[in-house]
Amino acid sequence: MPVAAVLAGGIVGAVVATTFMGSSNEPPEVKIAAQAPQIAEKTPEQDQVQLEEKQTNVAVAAYAQPQAPTVEELTKTVSVGKGDTLMKVLTRAGADRSESHQAIAALTEVFDPRDLKIGQDVTLQFSTDDADLTKDSVVPSLMSVSLNEAVDRQLAAIRTPGAGFTAQETVLELDKSLVRAGGVIQNSLFLTAAQAGIPTKTIIDLIRIFSYDVDFQREIQPGDSFEVYFERFSDDTGRILKDGAIHWATMTLSGKEISVYRFKTADDGFTDYYDAKGRSVKKTLMRTPIDGARLTSGFGKRKHPTLGYTKMHRGVDFGARSGTPIMAAGNGVVEVAGRNGGYGNYVRIRHNGSYKTAYAHMKKFAKGVRKGSRVKQGQIIGYVGTTGRSTGPHLHYEVHRGGKQINPLSVKLPAGRKLGGKMLTAFREHSKKLNTEVANTALETQLASSD
Incomplete structure (x- = not known):
C-alpha cells in the first residue's frame, strides 16, 4: 500500500x-x-x-477563444444596382442605419448622393475593436465609406474617434496630352471612329459639334474622312485614365472640308466652337436631336404605317433602340410634357418667338422635364419608345415656325455668334497656333483605349 x-x-x-x-x-x-x-x-x-x-x-x-475577423472580412465592396440609394447600399452591406446616416451626411459635403450611378462601386471599412466578441452575433462598427466619383477623384467619409465622420476628397494629378486621330469613313462616322479606338464620349462630342451643319443621315458618304484633336489624361505610369475636350476637328464631305476650333471668348468667358471665319457653329436648333439614329421616314405625304392610307407626315422619324436618349434641339421652355393621343408620350419646347420643336412616342421623360421647366440645347429630355400610334421604337421630331410645321432637315436655321474686332484677331491667332500643333502631331488611325 x-x-x-x-x-x-x-x-x-x-x-x-x-x-x-x-x-x-x-x-x-x-x-x-x-x-x-x-x-x-x-x-x-x-x-x-x-x-x-x-x-x-x-x-x-x-x-x-473567439477568433478575430480577418482584414478581408472587415472590408466590403458593393456595386450600385438599379433603384439603389446610398443608404440602401450601406445597409445592404451590413452597416448600422444610424452610422450610415452619419456617414452619408458627411459625404454630402463633397458628393451629391443623387449622382450615384448604376455599376459604381462603394467600399465600406468596418472595425470590431469595440464589439463584444464573446457574443454569438458580432455587429462591427462602420469606420469609412469611399467611392470613386471619377477616375481621378476619390471621395470618402472617414470616422474619427470622438468626432464622428468627416469628408475627404483625393484628387490625382494627371498628365495631359493632346492626340490626333482620324480615318476614312466606310459606313458611318460613329462606327469608323469606334473602330479607330476613339472613345465613345469623344465621338458623341464630335457628332454634336458638327450636327448643326451636317446631316449625318444623308450627307455622309463612304470615302469621306474626319480628324479630331483631343485631350487624354494619364497617371505617372503612363496608363490612360480619361479623355477630355476636343480642341480641333475637321470633316471632309464630298471633297469639302469643314474645320472647327475650340475658343473661349474673353468678354463673357464662354467656350464654344467656331469655324475658320470665326462664326459659332451653334445654331438656334440642332438638326438631329438624337445620336446614332437612322432616318426612317421623311417630311411629306406618305402611306401611314398603321392607318393604311396616305397622310401628311409633318415631321421626320428617326429609328433607334428603345431607351436611346433624346436631346432638346435648342434652349427653351417646355410647353407640353405628357400623353398626347396618337403621339404617345410627347414634349413640345418653345425656343423663341418663332420656333418650337416637338418630340413624340417617347418611352419616358427625363427627370425634371415638365411643363414650364427650362431646358438647354443638348440636354436629355426623354428616351426613345413606341408609345401612341407607333409600329416600333423611334423618335418623331417636328419643327414649328410661326405655328406651322416645317421640314426639320431643310429649314435654314439662324447662326450663332460671329466674332469681330479684337475678339476675331485673338481667335485668328489661336486657330493659327492650333493648326501648327495639329500639323506637328502624328495622325493616329488606331488608338489605345482608355481605362
Whole structure:
C-alpha cells in the first residue's frame, strides 16, 4: 500500500510513505533527500499521458477563444444596382442605419448622393475593436465609406474617434496630352471612329459639334474622312485614365472640308466652337436631336404605317433602340410634357418667338422635364419608345415656325455668334497656333483605349 501511494501521489506521497517504512541508520531527512530524485522520475508511459493532456488542454482553449475577423472580412465592396440609394447600399452591406446616416451626411459635403450611378462601386471599412466578441452575433462598427466619383477623384467619409465622420476628397494629378486621330469613313462616322479606338464620349462630342451643319443621315458618304484633336489624361505610369475636350476637328464631305476650333471668348468667358471665319457653329436648333439614329421616314405625304392610307407626315422619324436618349434641339421652355393621343408620350419646347420643336412616342421623360421647366440645347429630355400610334421604337421630331410645321432637315436655321474686332484677331491667332500643333502631331488611325 505505501508503494502504491507513492505512484499515485507523486512527491508529496513519497514523503509520507518514507515515514512509515522500515528502520534505517540514516536520518529521515537525509533519506528523503536521497530518494526524492528517484521518486520524481516518470515512466515513458506517464510522460506520454501528460503530453497528450497538455495538447488537449491547448486545443480546447484555442477552440473556446473567439477568433478575430480577418482584414478581408472587415472590408466590403458593393456595386450600385438599379433603384439603389446610398443608404440602401450601406445597409445592404451590413452597416448600422444610424452610422450610415452619419456617414452619408458627411459625404454630402463633397458628393451629391443623387449622382450615384448604376455599376459604381462603394467600399465600406468596418472595425470590431469595440464589439463584444464573446457574443454569438458580432455587429462591427462602420469606420469609412469611399467611392470613386471619377477616375481621378476619390471621395470618402472617414470616422474619427470622438468626432464622428468627416469628408475627404483625393484628387490625382494627371498628365495631359493632346492626340490626333482620324480615318476614312466606310459606313458611318460613329462606327469608323469606334473602330479607330476613339472613345465613345469623344465621338458623341464630335457628332454634336458638327450636327448643326451636317446631316449625318444623308450627307455622309463612304470615302469621306474626319480628324479630331483631343485631350487624354494619364497617371505617372503612363496608363490612360480619361479623355477630355476636343480642341480641333475637321470633316471632309464630298471633297469639302469643314474645320472647327475650340475658343473661349474673353468678354463673357464662354467656350464654344467656331469655324475658320470665326462664326459659332451653334445654331438656334440642332438638326438631329438624337445620336446614332437612322432616318426612317421623311417630311411629306406618305402611306401611314398603321392607318393604311396616305397622310401628311409633318415631321421626320428617326429609328433607334428603345431607351436611346433624346436631346432638346435648342434652349427653351417646355410647353407640353405628357400623353398626347396618337403621339404617345410627347414634349413640345418653345425656343423663341418663332420656333418650337416637338418630340413624340417617347418611352419616358427625363427627370425634371415638365411643363414650364427650362431646358438647354443638348440636354436629355426623354428616351426613345413606341408609345401612341407607333409600329416600333423611334423618335418623331417636328419643327414649328410661326405655328406651322416645317421640314426639320431643310429649314435654314439662324447662326450663332460671329466674332469681330479684337475678339476675331485673338481667335485668328489661336486657330493659327492650333493648326501648327495639329500639323506637328502624328495622325493616329488606331488608338489605345482608355481605362
